[in-house]
Amino acid sequence: MQKIKFKHHRINIQYVVVLFFALLFTSLALAPQKEQAKVDDSLVTFTSKAPLETIFATSKNLNGILDTTKRDFLFRINMGTFSGFKSPLQKEHFEENYLEIDKYRFASFTGKIIEETSFKADGDYEVRGKGLFNLHGVSQEKIIKCMVNVKNGVYTVTSTFNLKLNDYKILIPHLVQQKIAEEINVSISVKIK
Amino acid sequence: MFKKTGLIFFCFALASTGWSQSDSTLLSMLDEEPGKVEYEQATFKATRIINSQSIENVYKGVLDFRIAHRFGSVNGGGYTLFGLDQASMKINLDYGITKRIAIGFGRSNVEKTYDVFLKMKILRQTTTHRMPISLSIVSGTSMNTLKWTDPSRNNYLTSRLSYFHQILIARKFNKSFSLQIMPTLVHYNLIANNKLETNDHYFLGVGFRQKISKRVSINFEYTYSFNQPKNQTLYNSLSVGFDLETGGHVFQLHFTNSSKMHERGFLAETSESWLKGGIHFGFNISRVFTIKSYN
Numbered sequence: 001m002q003k004i005k006f007k008h009h010r011i012n013i014q015y016v017v018v019l020f021f022a023l024l025f026t027s028l029a030l031a032p033q034k035e036q037a038k039v040d041d042s043l044v045t046f047t048s049k050a051p052l053e054t055i056f057a058t059s060k061n062l063n064g065i066l067d068t069t070k071r072d073f074l075f076r077i078n079m080g081t082f083s084g085f086k087s088p089l090q091k092e093h094f095e096e097n098y099l100e101i102d103k104y105r106f107a108s109f110t111g112k113i114i115e116e117t118s119f120k121a122d123g124d125y126e127v128r129g130k131g132l133f134n135l136h137g138v139s140q141e142k143i144i145k146c147m148v149n150v151k152n153g154v155y156t157v158t159s160t161f162n163l164k165l166n167d168y169k170i171l172i173p174h175l176v177q178q179k180i181a182e183e184i185n186v187s188i189s190v191k192i193k
Numbered sequence: 194m195f196k197k198t199g200l201i202f203f204c205f206a207l208a209s210t211g212w213s214q215s216d217s218t219l220l221s222m223l224d225e226e227p228g229k230v231e232y233e234q235a236t237f238k239a240t241r242i243i244n245s246q247s248i249e250n251v252y253k254g255v256l257d258f259r260i261a262h263r264f265g266s267v268n269g270g271g272y273t274l275f276g277l278d279q280a281s282m283k284i285n286l287d288y289g290i291t292k293r294i295a296i297g298f299g300r301s302n303v304e305k306t307y308d309v310f311l312k313m314k315i316l317r318q319t320t321t322h323r324m325p326i327s328l329s330i331v332s333g334t335s336m337n338t339l340k341w342t343d344p345s346r347n348n349y350l351t352s353r354l355s356y357f358h359q360i361l362i363a364r365k366f367n368k369s370f371s372l373q374i375m376p377t378l379v380h381y382n383l384i385a386n387n388k389l390e391t392n393d394h395y396f397l398g399v400g401f402r403q404k405i406s407k408r409v410s411i412n413f414e415y416t417y418s419f420n421q422p423k424n425q426t427l428y429n430s431l432s433v434g435f436d437l438e439t440g441g442h443v444f445q446l447h448f449t450n451s452s453k454m455h456e457r458g459f460l461a462e463t464s465e466s467w468l469k470g471g472i473h474f475g476f477n478i479s480r481v482f483t484i485k486s487y488n
Binding site: 080086087088089092093095096097102103173175176179 | 231234235252253254255320368407408439440441481483486487
């Protein structure tokens with residue numbers, strides 16, 4: 001009994017050594033990635049203004065990464081996280097009939113910042129992000145203007161832009177054409193650090 | 194064993210070194226809340242498949258106003274315009290108290306019946322394999338308010354009542370196909386003093402919907418009775434129909450051999466047969482109103 005206990009102890013030390021090395025390697029691997037900032041806080045709002053109805057919803061679940069040296073970015077949002085609709089049925093229709101989130105759960109924007117800005121100094125920058133905007137399974141090339149405020153390594157990005165539903169194959173039946181706008185206004189505010 | 198674990202761990206560490214250096218895949222760095230559970234929604238379009246309750250509840254704070262008609266049987270021919278001359282009607286108000294609990298109240302002109310029910314979601318199907326089915330229970334009471342056939346007798350209010358209890362088990366297999374099975378018990382407080390009749394009736398129902406477009410689906414529903422009284426001609430209830438959805442309305446158009454729309458009526462008192470032309474055209478119209486907004 002005593003012997004077995006001793007054996008266990010020895011193996012544990014071996015295990016700890018491996019763990020130590022594993023952690024060392026992982027930390028080494030992660031070390032040069034400091035310029036990749038992640039989305040910390042976000043607010044995404046969309047508004048559809050049609051003659052008969054205004055539809056409005058928000059989500060705080062934008063996710064994303066900004067590489068400030070390479071000026072690459074990726075933003076992604078789960079379309080099932082929007083709330084604030086007029087009724088639960090409206091949300092159901094948004095998700096099931098229009099966005100079809102069981103097939104296309106995420107909307108994303110991946111690309112590069114056009115301006116060669118390093119974002120080193122604190123201050124406001126007006127930049128354009130160019131890349132692929134993916135919504136409802138359809139990718140479209142898009143340039144989006146944003147304001148970036150840099151302060152103590154925290155980037156606050158704000159932007160508003162429009163999306164044409166037709167571009168993303170989101171079809172509106174004749175019957176509700178007076179209730180859903182052809183062009184949807186999107187405004188985002190993201191804190192990245 | 195321990196050596197193996199160590200080795201695997203080591204490999205993992207090496208692999209992660211290699212992976213994080215190939216920074217072209219920014220995407221893989223996003224962890225999309227791994228523990229978050231998402232529930233399937235819209236297993237059925239309306240809170241009824243045709244006659245039977247579906248797994249769907251009215252949303253919290255929403256009032257569902259339903260009007261249902263079943264016309265006369267089509268074998269009346271041109272003389273009754275295939276049954277359209279007469280109709281049995283039902284008005285229903287359902288309300289979602291919480292996310293999981295809904296209540297309903299109805300009045301049918303068949304035997305001047307009032308009915309109430311309580312429907313509770315117990316299990317909800319998730320989009321992952323964590324929970325493969327949805328399960329709800331429904332219990333209800335109905336009261337016929339016809340004048341007593343023999344007023345001189347000592348009549349009790351409880352004699353007017355009957356109950357139903359149902360377990361709904363449903364699964365949305367994919368975007369367009371959902372299936373539901375429903376073991377059911379119907380209890381009559383009062384029956385004829387006759388050995389051929391029983392107070393309790395057991396049923397097993399099955400229903401499905403198959404979408405044929407984004408807003409149109411075919412619905413089917415059948416209920417098998419385990420102990421049909423032998424002294425009456427009764428049939429199992431069979432219905433087929435369409436759901437049409439337009440914004441806040443759901444129109445359900447169907448053919449059924451049951452002219453009664455409350456549970457006791459269509460389950461235990463269907464007296465016509467599809468094979469003998471006892472088919473009724475009917476519809477349900479549902480309109481939802483948001484009373485209290487919670488989203």
